[in-house]
Amino acid sequence: MAVLRSYRRFVVVVWQFLPLVWGYLRDRRRFVLFGGKRRVTSEMRVERAQRLLDSLLTLGPTFIKLGQLLSTRPDVLPPEYVDVLSDLQDRVPPADWADARVVLEDELGPVDEAFDDFDTDAISGASLGQVYTAEVDGEPVAVKVRRPGIEDLVEADLRVIKWTLPLVVRFVGEGQAFSLQSLADEFAKTIREEMDYAREAEMLAEIRENFADDPNVVVPSVYEDYSDSRVLTMQYVSGTKISDVEELDRQGIDRSAVAETLERTYLQMIIEDGVFHADPHPGNLAVREDGAVVFYDFGMSGRVDEFVQEKIVDFYVAVANQDIDAILDALVEMGTLSPEADRATMAEVMELAIQDARGESIETYRVQQIVGKVEDTIYEFPLRLPSNLALVLRVATVVEGVCVTLDPDFDFISVATDFLTEQGYREESIKQFATQTAEQFQQSAQSAVRLPQKLDRALDRVEREDLHVRADLEDGNGVVDRLAxxxxxxxxxxxxxxxxxxxxxxxxxxxxxxxxxxxxxxxxxxxxxxxxxxxxxxxxxxxxxxxxxxxxx
Structure with missing residues (x-):
């Protein structure tokens, strides 16, 4: 029965996306079967992105979540699509209270007995669940209830995505195929985790414990006796939406300080704690009157392993030191930059990115000049996004947008540099550099002693006409193949x-x-x-x- 539902959904999904697929095929061949490529303008991409947005909304909760994830992946979609999809929010009306009540009472028993008071009008209706307000022992709480029947729908849609992916990757380049596969794996993992409220409660409690002594960070507590895999009851904490800058100004709150608190909080989550809130859009962040940042909705949260933490520290230290070579080395080691990429061109791209992060203006002519070099020297998209880093990148991009909303001149690099210095990471990097330099000097001295002997042996072989040279030709871009x-x-x-x-x-x-x-x-x-x-x-x-x-x- 579940497979039959997946087949029906497959037909519906294909029908929705057929106009976009047809347009893409016509881009590759003007008349599909013959003719040259069609020039696609920015206006055409915006129009198609709007059509994609409408299709995602029509297909329902799973594809709305997929669209939100796509909006953070510039390695998969052109910038026009990213801009349009970035406005995509959960536009799903709450389920009927009668249906939600069945889920609630299956987990906790009769509503009137479990809660002192319960408001049956949902204050939030999202793709996977909806939130109600209630009271427990006289204290206000927020009750998150999973949408009825959402499990079967999500599993059917995930099968459809799995069936469709091999067809899609045939029409894209190697770099984008890699990104699409990692995106599909990440999406399947995160949406299942987001539906598991027991896991969300565990992550929420762990992050709350990590910031227990920080008065600038507020994480709601969990009412474990009123929570289960499909219901999550939390402390209700009110605050002003973090993007409501007019109200924040009216309350006299220092927006720059709030932005700094937000960035420092995520740096601690990712670099030190290894567990982080992964959905920092403005709807999940609020500010109290004392300037403390309140975090909501931990359904999308993740962990960072020690290797990734170490490489992220290397990356941030390199950025703080403005060491472009070290930045590129860190990206290669993390798997986000192809080792075959043109380092000189990518170095210029990184310089622009650092200028932008510091809030400095960027000359248009220089951007165009670098784009020309990229087009001339890079034949496959050099930036890739492994699944274990996808959520980290999502956090970085969304947090940047929130911080710029709070303070358009916010300097990310200065705050990150101060944080790394306070935590001792920069000093450790200097010590590590000194140790590596000493080892390299020792190896160079040993090589200098051995070199005359090796050179003498090589010259003897040349004199005896016994010297053989072996050469291997690497042709990752297929240049030799095309020449032949x-x-x-x-x-x-x-x-x-x-x-x-x-x-x-x-x-x-x-x-x-x-x-x-x-x-x-x-x-x-x-x-x-x-x-x-x-x-x-x-x-x-x-x-x-x-x-x-x-x-x-």
């Missing part, structure tokens, strides 16, 4: 042209026509081998720059 293909096609064309002329003089028209058709096909293949070029066709977007542009408009 062109040479072969050129040779075939060079012989087929005089052959066709000879047949025209000595043979009948049928043989001449066949030879001419073959010659034309070879000539066309040779022409297309020179014309075909793969590259990145995108316009880089920098958060602060785009914000200033919009503000100017």
């Amino acid at each position: 293909r062109r040479i072969v096609l050129g040779l075939v064309l060079a012989t087929s042209v005089p052959t066709t002329a000879l047949l025209y003089v000595t043979a009948d028209l049928t043989a001449t026509g066949v030879s001419a058709a073959f010659t034309g096909a070879v000539a066309l293949a040779l022409y297309r081998s020179f014309k075909k070029r793969r590259g990145i066709r995108t316009t880089p977007q920098f958060t602060r720059q785009s914000l200033r542009d919009r503000g100017g408009d």
Whole structure:
């Protein structure tokens, strides 16, 4: 029965996405079966992104969550799609109270007996659950109830995504195929975890314990006796929505200080604690009158293993020191940057990113210049996103957006540098650098002693004509393969042209026509081998720059 439902959902999903697929095929071939590529403008992408947004809303909770995740993945979608999908929120009306009550009473028993008071009007209706207010022992609480029947729908949709993915990756490059696979794995894992309220309660309690002594961070407590796998009862903590800057100003709250608290909190979660709240959009963050930041909804939360923590520290230390080579090394070691990427070009990209993070203005001509280098030198998208880092990147990008909303001139690097210095990470990196330098000096001294002996032996072999050189040619981009293909096609064309002329003089028209058709096909293949070029066709977007542009408009 579950598989049959998945088949029905597959048909519905394909029908919804068919116009977008058809448009994409026409982009690759103007008339699908033949013709050159069609030029896709930014306006066309925005229009298609809106159509994608409507399709996701039509398909329901699972695909709304997928759209929210896609909005944080610039390695998968063009920037126009990311911009449109970033506005996607849970636009699902709450389920009927009668249906929600069945779930609640299956877990906790009769509502009137479990709670002193219960407001049956939901204060929040999300894709996977909805939140009500109630009272327990005279204290206000928030009760999160999983949406009725959501488990079967999610499992059916996950099967559809699994069936569809092999078809999609056939039409994209290797880098995007990698990102799509990691995205699918991450999405299946996170949406199942988000439906498990018992896990959410555990994560919430652990994070609350980590910040128990920090007056600037507020995490609601869990009422364990009123919680289960489908119901979560928490302390109700009120506050002003973190993006409501006018109300924060009216209350006299220092928005820059709030932004600093938010970044420091996430740095501690990711670098020190290894467990973090992974959904920091403005609807899940509030500010109390004393300036403390309140965190809601821990359904999307994650853990960071020690290896990733170590590499993230290396990355942040390199950023703090503005050591571009160390930044690129850290990205390669984390698996987010291809080792074959053009380091010189990527270094310039990182310099721009650091300028942007510091709030400095970026010259348009320099951006265009670097984009030109990217298009000329990088033939596969060099940035990749392993699944164990996807949630971390989501947090980083969303937190940046929230902090810029609070303070447009907020300096992320300065705050991160101060945090790393206070925690001793920068001093450790300096000691580690000194130790590595000493080891390298020792190895260099040993090599200098051994080098004359090895050089003498090598020269002896040269004199005896016994020296062999072995060379391996790496061709990750297929340059040699394309060159060989062109040479072969050129040779075939060079012989087929005089052959066709000879047949025209000595043979009948049928043989001449066949030879001419073959010659034309070879000539066309040779022409297309020179014309075909793969590259990145995108316009880089920098958060602060785009914000200033919009503000100017």
